[in-house]
Amino acid sequence: MANHSDDLPQLNISMEEKDKLVAEVIRYVLFKNHQNSGSPIKRDELTQIVTKNYRHRTRPSSTNQGRVSSQQSAADAKSYVLISQLPADVYRKYVEDVNSAHVTGFTFVVISVVLLAGGKIPEENLWHHLKKMGLFENDESHPALGNIKQALETLVQQRYLQKDKISGPEGNILVYELAERALDGPVNERVKEYISQVVKRDVASVVIK
Template identity: 60%
Template sequence: MSQPVVDLSQFDISKEEKDKLVAEVIRYVLFKTHHSSGCPIKREELTQLLTKNYRQRNLPTFIINEAVQKLSSIFGYEMRELQRSRPSSANQGRISQQSAAEARSYIITSKLPSDVYKKYVLNDNDSTVPLNGFTFVVLSLVHISGGKMTEEDLWRNLRRMGLDESNENHPVLGNIKQALDTLVQQRYLQKDKVSGPEGNTLFYELAERALDAPISESTKAHISEIVNKEVVSVDVDD
């Protein structure tokens, strides 16, 4: 389907300038995603990139939308916009100074069906496979705890699986504590310190990336699958 023709004169740029800006955004998104282990890219970063030499107010939105279309049609990536979530405790009185623009970020995900992606992109030696497994385990633990879990409870459950926060040389994951911190940087989780009568308690809570529909639905589906298998196993044993 052809895209509607946009009058570039409203932005005071030529088609060549527009194409160059779109390519610059795509290049920035791809390289930043690769070098930051998939951490979300703030919209503010892209806006600054596009307003270095241009001052038109609506230009960043137009160029970013063009980049989204190109990433999809040429590279097979979906560039999803996320709205930064706040810890639940912040909704109980603390006022965020963060503007709506600052709260927006982007991630890119493959548009390939999961079975095709696993068959043709991933392999047994792919370093992302164990990290994906670790991510699923952590998100599942927090999810079944109501979307929020104390740091103490999370580590207690992970230690049962042989994942200790003091282990800096895990044969697959390396530094376990850093692996968990990476999930915070990637916005699967957010950390929140809550004051109570017995002092401060650190919580891990699902963040916007884990709450985004594809990840949330996938996590729930896998949890249900595991639970159903356990129920069947118990029935057979009985």
């Protein structure tokens, strides 16, 4: 962000305005993250916050445009995922909601199954393992999770999982694989640690199909 400060005169944005804008974006991101249960936030939504107040401001000169553009690779994303950097003990004490423990447990189970399958698993195989734990695809009234299929779809929306359709010997099949949130360093390591505690073995030695 420091490199962008050189362009503030061309943009006619004071440091006070910049700080105010950053605070507004952060408030919006935190609100949307809570409102949508951690689902990705579209870039267009954040762009609107900026453009509504600075639509008529002067843009950077052409001599600076290339340098500014090269520094904005992160802004090329279509959506953003908010990932906590808090230590596990701090997160549990101040953020984690005990009333949503069942959702956390379900998330952990699904991520673990996909992780142990090598980071990617066909939909049929995933449901095979979930059924062993009493989680059925056609169950729409689970006492804790409600609609199980929708609960799984929520993990896709929250970017714990990614769902893709691929061509197989018997036609197209759906495949689930770990997405950004599940691949995040602290989350991934924590899941591996919990799995090791459960199976009493290193995760690398445990493989499921």
